[in-house]
Amino acid sequence: MLLVKSGKIADDAFLPVADDAELPGDGAVLISGARFLADAPALSHRAGKIGVIWPNNRDIDELAPWLDRLAVVALVFPSFRDGRAYSQARLLRERFCYRGELRATGQVLRDQFVFMLRAGFDAFEVKKPGDAEAFAATAKRYSVFYQPTGDGRITALHRRMQSRHSESASSE
Amino acid sequence: MTSPLQQKIKITGPSIVTANRTWDGVVIYRTASKGWSTELSDAAVVRAVDEARALLADAVADDLGAVGAYIAPVEIKETGRIKPGNLREHIRSRGVTIDLPVPA
Amino acid sequence: MYAYDEIDRTLINERVNEFRDQVKRRLAGELTEDEFKSLRLMNGVYLQLHAYMFRVAIPYGTLSSEQMRRLAHVARRYDRGYGHFTTRQNIQFNWIKLAELPDALADLAEVGIHAMQTSGNCTRNITSDQWAGVAPGEVEDPRIWAELLRQYSTLHPEFSFLPRKFKFAITASEHDRAAIKVHDIGLRLHKNAAGETGFEVLVGGGLGRTPFIGKTIKAFLPGRDILSYVEAILRVYNQYGRRDNIYKARIKILVHELGIEKFAAEVEDEWLKMRDSALALDEADVEDIRSRFTYPAYERLPPMPDELKKAAHDPAFEAWRRNSVAPHKVPGYAIVTLSLKPVGGPPGDATADQMDAVADLADKYSFGEIRVGHEQNLALPHVARRDLPALWEALHGIGLATPNVNLVSDIIACPGLDYCSLANARSIPIAQELTRRFANHDTANLIGRLHINISGCINACGHHHVGHIGILGVEKNDEEFYQITIGGRADEHATVGTLIGPAVPYGAVADVVEDIVEAYLALRARPDELFIDTVKRLGVEPFRERVYATR
Secondary structure, eight states, rough: OOOTTTTTTEEEOEEETTTTTTOSSSSEEEEEHHHHHTTTTHHHTSSSSSEEEOOOTGGGGGGGGGGGGSSSSEEESTTTTTTTHHHHHHIIIIOOOOEEEEEEEEEEEEGHHHHHHHHHHOOEEEEEEHHHHHHHHTTOOOOOOOSOOOOOOOHHHHHHHHHHHHHHHHHH | OGGGGGGOOOOOEEEEEEETTTTOOOOEEEOOOOOESSOOOGOOOOOSHHHHHHHHHHHOOOOTTTEEEEEEEEEETOOOEEESSSSHHHHHHHHHSSSOSSSS | OOOHHHHHHHHHHHHHHHHHHHHHHTTTSSOOOHHHHHHHTTTTTEOOOOSSEEEEEEGGGGGEHHHHHHHHHHHHSSSSSSSEOOSSEEEEEEEEEEGGHHHHHHHHHHHTTOOSSSSSSSHHHHHHHHTTTTSSSSSSSSHHHHHHHHHHTTOOOOSSSSOBBOOEEEEOOOSSSSSSSGGGGEEEEEOOOTSOEEEEEEEOOOOTTTBBBOEEEEEEEEGHHHHHHHHHHHHHHHHSOOOOOOGGSHHHHHHHHHOHHHHHHHHHHHHHHTTTTTTOOOHHHHHHHHHOOOOOOOOOOOOOOOOHHHHHHHTTHHHHHHHHEEESTTEEEEEEEEEOOTSSSSSEEEEEHHHHHHHHHHHHHHHTTEETTTTTOOEEEEGGGGGHHHHHHHHHTOOOOSSSSTTOOOOOOOOOGGHHHHTTSSSSHHHHHHHHHHOHHHHHHHHHSOEEEEEETTTTTGGGGGGGGGEEEETTTTEEEEEEEEEOSSSTBEEEOOOOOSSSEEGHHHHHHHHHHHHHHOOOSSSSSSHHHHHHOOHHHHEEEEEETTO
16 A cells, blocks of 8 residues: 555555554654544643544544544545545535545545545555555546536536637727 | 345355356356366356355366356256346356347 | 547456456356356346347447447357347347357457446446437437546446346436436436426436336436436445345335435435545546537538439339338438338347348448437438438348338337246247237327337346336246236336236236227227327326236
8 A cells, every 4th residue: 555645655654553552752754533523622732633434424624623643534435435535525625615635545446546636635545556556647538527526627617708808808 | 136246155056156257257057077168058056055165165276277166056947958047147158138230 | 430549458358358357267266157247247148048148238228330230240150140139239149159258258359349337236337319319409419528528337346246237328308218217327428408408307216116206316416426426426325226136126116215305305415525536527627528529510401302202103212211210310310220120030139130231221321320229229310301202112031121110010028038048938939929919000100109118027128117018027826927008118107017816827928918999999089199109198098908807
């Protein structure tokens, strides 16, 4: 499993810690949502960054009050066919304005990279080395996007409107 | 003919393993020599659940060569000839039961 | 019809290239079938009994003649010379090779045709009335909204891995030819009391194992809000639809389990948070799409031209005209239905030669435009009435003028066990036999409007639940048996049919249908009381008695 960030394979600064294991005093850690919420005020002030792994069958609203304390939110694709984390990701970015690292975990495969990027993910725990290596090229597969998400990419509709306005401007 | 895609492994008589060839979708049958043939007559025949399970597992492991492998019933004639064991397999081995709109 | 611009074509080409790469990796062993299956489904590629099946999208059932010719080319070059038009206004090819699919897709992309999302757990083809844009009394052309929704839902990053498939249908006429009440989302464009145009939104309709008629979730939604409202519905479904059991994963189950009020509240709660987001449509957005729908430069023509007067003496022509020609909103024009249900033929199929011929006829007589209906017939939507006799001669010559539209032999059928790996029983031979039994056009006209729908399994691709007579293939002791229902409707009075009795064997189905028809003829109150109304008036019992008296 390789971590891809900013389009490249990167080291993972976060240590995943099981629910029943003790947390180190400092250093960046990744813990389950249940563990975090059980002690959120204390945990969100610990020395060292904190990241949360949030299950895909629990409302992301519950995590909302703590987002500005979290360095990483990791969402889960138990199977690549289970698309619930796409909704969670968009809500995190677009409704709750989460700005930290948004990580895709679980069965993360090449052919979902573009969907994930558009939904707001910026870090990926990629299963296959070949997929990780192909990340940058895969991210460029599409230049046209019909619908708006929070990713800032211009939609087809707006591109057309823009070219119309520039046409009419230049014909004046 | 309940679709085999919804079946547990159940052997009621002589059976074979069949699938579709990955690159072109053509109907294929698992042979005794761990390969595939487009001819039903080349199919390995099993008669017990364990044998069938093993044959199927082998077939499924060939993910590159074949898709959708499953166990299908056959009839063995006195001559030893293998015949499809139900209408579905008959259709798969002989083709549609209707005239194609454009004659082959 | 809508003209794809460079932006639309770029997207299609990018999708083709992506799929080409996916096929390459699959055939090189870099993708397992488990990883690949969803990807190929999202590009319309099924595995069937004999081969792969390739389902190509015909967005809201509208095709140009150039596109029809390219479909004929694909049928010849990559398949066995014919295609099948489906109950969702798409076309299917039954013998395609996976390795050749990227090339077939590239050929189609050149004329703006694609296969995006014609299968898989994503949003599917947005279907509409095959008379959209030309039907008299239509509020406005629903295809403009269908195109807006098509773009909105294509490669949507949030909704490409839903619990299950998701189907939209949209109508703008009082008489619903798009079966919106049996879709996951049904949209009815209409004017409210204040004269504003907007949508009634229905949700949770669907057939299959557990048929449901859609429930109204919003009585009136302005056009401005359609995309954000749909997004709210999809988001609630994506998050809460069941993923543990594929037979309970459609939105209709979620709506049923929550109840429509609770479901509507969840959607409203989500929607209110984003109704003014980037998805809100202003006039300019809608106008941009509307402006790229071109309409013919209709001439000012007389309603009763000489050509038509002269041809009226020909009984064969008249029989066809009375059956297959419908009024057009522009005087002097007509909508012509091309029956793909010849006596003895598989319903909904067309050969490559027929497709080419239809393309030529469309160029000559219909401003280059063709429609595909969910009843598996074609239509030419812009025919000048003076051209009807010449058109009929040509159609007759290629076998597309059977005057049986909406009659007993205009059967809707899924491919069934001859093709489909999900099927329990065959459907096409049943349909063929029924067309032979009812081949006499006078008899068929005597019987009047009667929709027979045949499905080879409970997945109901033949829409048997909503047939006036529904026939469902089931398995019993390794033999083909069929359950018969009557009284279903797919239109604005949508209702699920009622079983008349125990399943009957393959050889008895045509006899049973004849018995049902005979019972109707004996029981109807007047010659013009339709079959469906007689069933409504009398219930199922008299028909059950007649059919099972000797069985």
